[in-house]
Amino acid sequence: xxxxxxxxxxxxxxxDPGDLEAAIEWGLDRSGGRLREVITLRRxxxxxxxxxxxxxxxxxxxxxxxxxxxELSATPSRSRxxxxxxxxxxxxxxxxLARGYELVERKRRFGRTVTAALGRLRG
Numbered sequence: 113x114x115x116x117x118x119x120x121x122x123x124x125x126x127x128d129p130g131d132l133e134a135a136i137e138w139g140l141d142r143s144g145g146r147l148r149e150v151i152t153l154r155r156x157x158x159x160x161x162x163x164x165x166x167x168x169x170x171x172x173x174x175x176x177x178x179x180x181x182x183e184l185s186a187t188p189s190r191s192r193x194x195x196x197x198x199x200x201x202x203x204x205x206x207x208x209l210a211r212g213y214e215l216v217e218r219k220r221r222f223g224r225t226v227t228a229a230l231g232r233l234r235g
Contacts, residue, residue, distance in 0.1 A: 113235035117143035117216075118177075120208035121152040122227040127161035129168070131223030136168055142217055142230050147174060151207040154178040161225075183210045204229040 119139035123132065139147045150169045156162035157178045169176040184206045204219050204227045213231025221227050 114146060115235045116149075116233045117147045118149035118151055118208060118211065118213050118231045118233075119147060120204040120206070120213075120229045120231060121150060121165065122203040122219075123152060123156060123161040123165070124225040125159050125161055126225070127164055128223050128225045129164055131226040132161070132164055133168055135220075135222040135226045135228040136172065136174070138220065138222070139228060139230055140172070143232075149175045149177050149211070151177040151179060151211060153203055153207065154180045177207075177211065179207045179210050203227075 117139070119136065121132075121135060136147075136150060139150070150165060152162070152165060156165070162178070166176045184203075205215055208215060208229060208231035211231075213233055215229060216232045217230035219227050219229045
């Protein structure tokens, strides 16, 4: 069974759709087309950014997933994330870890409104 990939996203409330689209396209490219989920925080679901995420995900056949804050207990603290990952902690890594993905691509910024990290589940 092939590996499955997900994109963890950190987004501003009023996300630039172009930034979000660029992040998703990056995830599709870096996963070799095996991206299945796009994941962010539950509180984004009712915000403009969450609605835009759902729209773009559905256009590409991806599953939008919203993680509750309490599910982020496995997320390393900011300083621990810096030790483990070499970058400050971010929701884009935290939501991947909460869903059981291993990080394969570090956090990247897309424009001024989106950060993304890529995770993998071994098949």
